Amino acid sequence: MVPFSGWAMPVQYTGIIDEVNAIRNASGLFDVSHMGRVDISGVKAAKFLDSLLSFDVMNLPIGRARYGVICDENGGIIDDTILYRQGDDLFRLVPNAGNADVVLAWLLRWKPLMDEIQINVVTSKFAMIAHQGPKAVDVLQAITEADLSKVRPFRIVDTRVGGIDTTLARTGYTGEDGFELIVPVEHVTKVWVLLTELGAVPCGLGARDVLRLEAGLLLHGNEMNISVNPYEAGLERFVNPDREEYVARKALCRIRELGSQRCLVGFTMVGRGIGRRGHPITDGLNVIGEVTSGSHSPTLDSNIGLGYVPSGFAKEGTRFFVDVRGRVVEAEVTRLPFYSRVRRGT
Numbered sequence: 001m002v003p004f005s006g007w008a009m010p011v012q013y014t015g016i017i018d019e020v021n022a023i024r025n026a027s028g029l030f031d032v033s034h035m036g037r038v039d040i041s042g043v044k045a046a047k048f049l050d051s052l053l054s055f056d057v058m059n060l061p062i063g064r065a066r067y068g069v070i071c072d073e074n075g076g077i078i079d080d081t082i083l084y085r086q087g088d089d090l091f092r093l094v095p096n097a098g099n100a101d102v103v104l105a106w107l108l109r110w111k112p113l114m115d116e117i118q119i120n121v122v123t124s125k126f127a128m129i130a131h132q133g134p135k136a137v138d139v140l141q142a143i144t145e146a147d148l149s150k151v152r153p154f155r156i157v158d159t160r161v162g163g164i165d166t167t168l169a170r171t172g173y174t175g176e177d178g179f180e181l182i183v184p185v186e187h188v189t190k191v192w193v194l195l196t197e198l199g200a201v202p203c204g205l206g207a208r209d210v211l212r213l214e215a216g217l218l219l220h221g222n223e224m225n226i227s228v229n230p231y232e233a234g235l236e237r238f239v240n241p242d243r244e245e246y247v248a249r250k251a252l253c254r255i256r257e258l259g260s261q262r263c264l265v266g267f268t269m270v271g272r273g274i275g276r277r278g279h280p281i282t283d284g285l286n287v288i289g290e291v292t293s294g295s296h297s298p299t300l301d302s303n304i305g306l307g308y309v310p311s312g313f314a315k316e317g318t319r320f321f322v323d324v325r326g327r328v329v330e331a332e333v334t335r336l337p338f339y340s341r342v343r344r345g346t
Contacts, residue, residue, distance in 0.1 A: 002205070005097035007034040010204035017298045019207035023174050024299050027133030028203040029195055036100030037126055037182070038093045038107070042117040045089050051246055052110060053083060054230060054239040060085045065154045065169050068238045069230050070095075070103060075251035076226030077233065079103050080218065082171060084156050092182075094128075096220050110247070127188035131200060132178035132211075134341070139198045140179055144168070148179070162194045173208065175215025175339055213304060214297050216266055216337030222277055222292045223264055223306055232260040232308070234336075262289065263314045266336040267322075269303035271329040275322040281307050282321045282328070288313065291322060297338060304338050305331070 001008050010031070012019060022028040040049060050057040054068040062085050070078040079099040084092040095103040100123065107119055131140055141148045146159035146168070156169045167182040183191050196202060209219070218224055223233060229252065230239045241252035269275060274294050281289035294305030305322070313320055318333045 004205065005034055005100075007097060009034060010202075012204040012206045013202045016204075016206040016210060019201060019203040020210050020298045022201035023133045023176055023203065023207065023211055025134065026199065026201070027131060027136040027139050027178070028201040028207070029192065030130040030132070030203050030208055031127070031192070032130050032180070033123075033127040033185075033188070034097035035123075035128055036093075036095040036097065036103065037121070037123045037128070038095070038100075038104060039120045039122050040091045040093060040107070040117065041089055041120075043089055044114050044116055045091055047245075048110070048114045048117050049083065049091060049093075050243065051114075052107070053081070054235075054241075054248070054252075056240050056243065057083065057085075057091075062087060063156055065156055065171055067154075067171075069224070069235060070106060071230065071248035071252065072106075072226055073247055073251060074226075075229040075248050075255050077220070077224040077228050077230060078106055078226060080220055080224060080235075082169075084167075084169060086156070086158075086167075092122075099220060125185060126182050127185045129181045129183065129188065129192060129195075130172055130174075130178065131181060131195060132172045132174040132176045133200075134176060136176070136178035136200070139195065139200055140168075142198055143194050151179075153177075162191050164191055166191070173215075173217055174211040175217070175337060176211075176341065209293075210295050210297065213293050213295050213306065214299055214337070214339040216306075216339075218264075218306070219293060229255050229260075231255050232263050234264050259311075261311060262308050263311050264292070264306060264308055265314050266334045266338060267305050267307065267320075267331040268334045268338070269305070269322070269329055269331050270319070271331075273322070273324040273327060273329040274303045275305040275307065275324060275329070275331065279325075280323040281309055281331075282323060283313075284321055284328075287323075288320065299339050304334070309333075 275291040289309035291307040
């Protein structure tokens with residue numbers, strides 16, 4: 001157990017490699033209750049969120065989830081989030097744990113400009129479990145009243161799991177199928193135990209970080225922060241700046257027009273060594289960028305990473321070097337994601 005954004009979190013249970021293999025081949029559980037949960041409601045809630053999030057909230061149907069980023073007036077990324085639309089005038093926003101207070105402050109800053117908006121933090125009222133893996137849906141179906149085969153990716157449904165009222169979202173952070181469960185905090189232990197009794201393997205932060213990196217998924221604080229805009233982070237598909245009331249509209253439209261001088265790439269180490277966060281990337285002579293995340297991939301049996309480089313070094317197959325604690329190691333730009341179930345051929 002380690003401190004993590006004000007929470008005590010498990011790094012591992014039986015071991016990182018065992019837990020990664022469980023997610024890739026069967027199913028596993030993560031306690032992600034540290035993520036924030038903020039309910040925004042009111043007749044103008046959609047319009048309010050549309051002015052602050054990177055995507056069009058007005059056309060988000062009830063029962064859908066959508067991923068996006070929250071940008072400041074300069075286009076920097078305050079956080080990346082998922083938004084659930086639970087009703088015409090009811091939304092639930094899920095920010096990262098380390099940014100929950102910052103996101104809440106950002107919402108409250110703009111709230112006076114919009115009448116009849118209610119913002120309620122419900123993080124302490126509900127726990128959150130991520131159940132992921134190729135067998136996760138079948139395992140969960142055994143104790144769920146709703147027909148999970150009818151819940152498509154990025155859809156949500158209110159149902160009962162093990163007799164407990166639960167919101168299910170077909171979302172995740174591992175590159176595998178599965179659901180995230182939002183459960184009243186007083187009943188979450190029962191749901192967790194039921195899933196483990198059905199074979200789901202408890203997993204910790206270590207496995208979660210490896211899995212998201214294999215899937216080419218970004219982590220705020222590593223690949224994203226307020227000095228990074230969504231275009232250079234490769235998140236342009238989640239951004240629609242062409243909305244009149246969007247607070248980051250001018251900045252993001254200008255960035256889009258000018259183009260990015262640097263961009264985030266995935267790379268595989270050619271030589272022996274692992275590029276870790278903060279390690280310099282060089283062209284052999286000069287520092288040209290920096291590693292943001294790196295790890296050994298048990299699934300691919302290779303050392304992989306993410307980092308920012310000049311746009312001219314971003315083409316797949318381009319080679320550069322990573323300074324691994326004073327030792328220069330060759331690396332090659334690799335198409336993202338490193339791993340997907342389709343690419344794996346299953």
